[in-house]
Amino acid sequence: MVRIEGVTKIYNEGSASEVRALDDVNLTIQDGELLAITGESGSGKSTLLNLIGALDTPTKGRIFVGSEEISRLSGEKAAAFRRKHLGFVFQGFYLEEDFSVLVNVEIPLMLQGVDKEERRKRAMSALEEMGLKEKADFLVTQLSGGQKQRVCIARALAGGAELILADEPTGNLDSENGEAVMRTFRELTKKGVTVVVVTHNMQHAGVCDRTVNLKDGRVTE
Numbered sequence: 001m002v003r004i005e006g007v008t009k010i011y012n013e014g015s016a017s018e019v020r021a022l023d024d025v026n027l028t029i030q031d032g033e034l035l036a037i038t039g040e041s042g043s044g045k046s047t048l049l050n051l052i053g054a055l056d057t058p059t060k061g062r063i064f065v066g067s068e069e070i071s072r073l074s075g076e077k078a079a080a081f082r083r084k085h086l087g088f089v090f091q092g093f094y095l096e097e098d099f100s101v102l103v104n105v106e107i108p109l110m111l112q113g114v115d116k117e118e119r120r121k122r123a124m125s126a127l128e129e130m131g132l133k134e135k136a137d138f139l140v141t142q143l144s145g146g147q148k149q150r151v152c153i154a155r156a157l158a159g160g161a162e163l164i165l166a167d168e169p170t171g172n173l174d175s176e177n178g179e180a181v182m183r184t185f186r187e188l189t190k191k192g193v194t195v196v197v198v199t200h201n202m203q204h205a206g207v208c209d210r211t212v213n214l215k216d217g218r219v220t221e
């Protein structure tokens with residue numbers, strides 16, 4: 001379960017360029033929930049995802065993932081938390097372009113200290129699940145946008161992510177690939193994985209369990 005309690009995020013606090021990106025957000029996300037976050041550009045969606053993902057810390061308020069308060073974690077502790085529990089499917093992919101698909105999927109496992117044989121096994125099984133087995137030895141640069149997106153999901157799967165954070169994962173995909181990504185998320189939630197997905201696509205939001213809309217950093221519904 002993810003609990004977000006009274007979270008406010010102010011960028012550049014006290015300066016002329018101060019921005020109140022999130023304003024007293026309260027939200028509980030259940031285990032195995034597929035949650036859509038919608039809202040206009042600049043409404044705070046990515047900011048919220050970054051905070052849930054321990055990539056940044058709130059100005060005010062607290063965030064719990066399971067029993068762990070992550071809103072005060074920073075540096076190595078935040079990184080360790082991310083490695084252990086999270087899978088990121090972000091725009092820009094955050095894939096290592098110079099490495100093969102297989103190595104990309106193995107990276108979280110390397111960081112967790114999983115030995116080579118086990119790593120390979122889990123990565124190949126995740127790639128197979130995402131229909132990318134035959135692309136294992138390709139360089140990431142040789143893949144299409146939709147395939148890269150699926151590598152990100154395979155990486156989250158292989159790493160044993162309990163919580164997947166996806167920032168407009170279907171944004172640069174055609175409708176068929178976009179729907180496939182949403183179906184994959186749906187399947188994962190059936191196994192107890194929690195998925196939070198930022199989307200502008202109302203059809204994709206429609207397949208989620210619930211939609212939270214942000215407006216000027218506040219939850220409106």
Ligand SMILES: Nc1ncnc2c1ncn2[C@@H]1O[C@H](COP(=O)(O)OP(=O)(O)OP(=O)(O)O)[C@@H](O)[C@H]1O
Pocket residue numbers: 011012019020021039040041042043044045046047048
């Ligand atoms: N690192 C930052 N420093 C300063 N201001 C920021 C920073 N990141 C975001 N902001 C501001 O915070 C507000 C919320 O931004 P955020 O990126 O969360 O919006 P978003 O809903 O994800 O928008 P989009 O749909 O365009 O991706 C915006 O006004 C943005 O300019």
Ligand SMILES: [Mg+2]
Pocket residue numbers: 045046047167
């Ligand atoms: Mg954004």
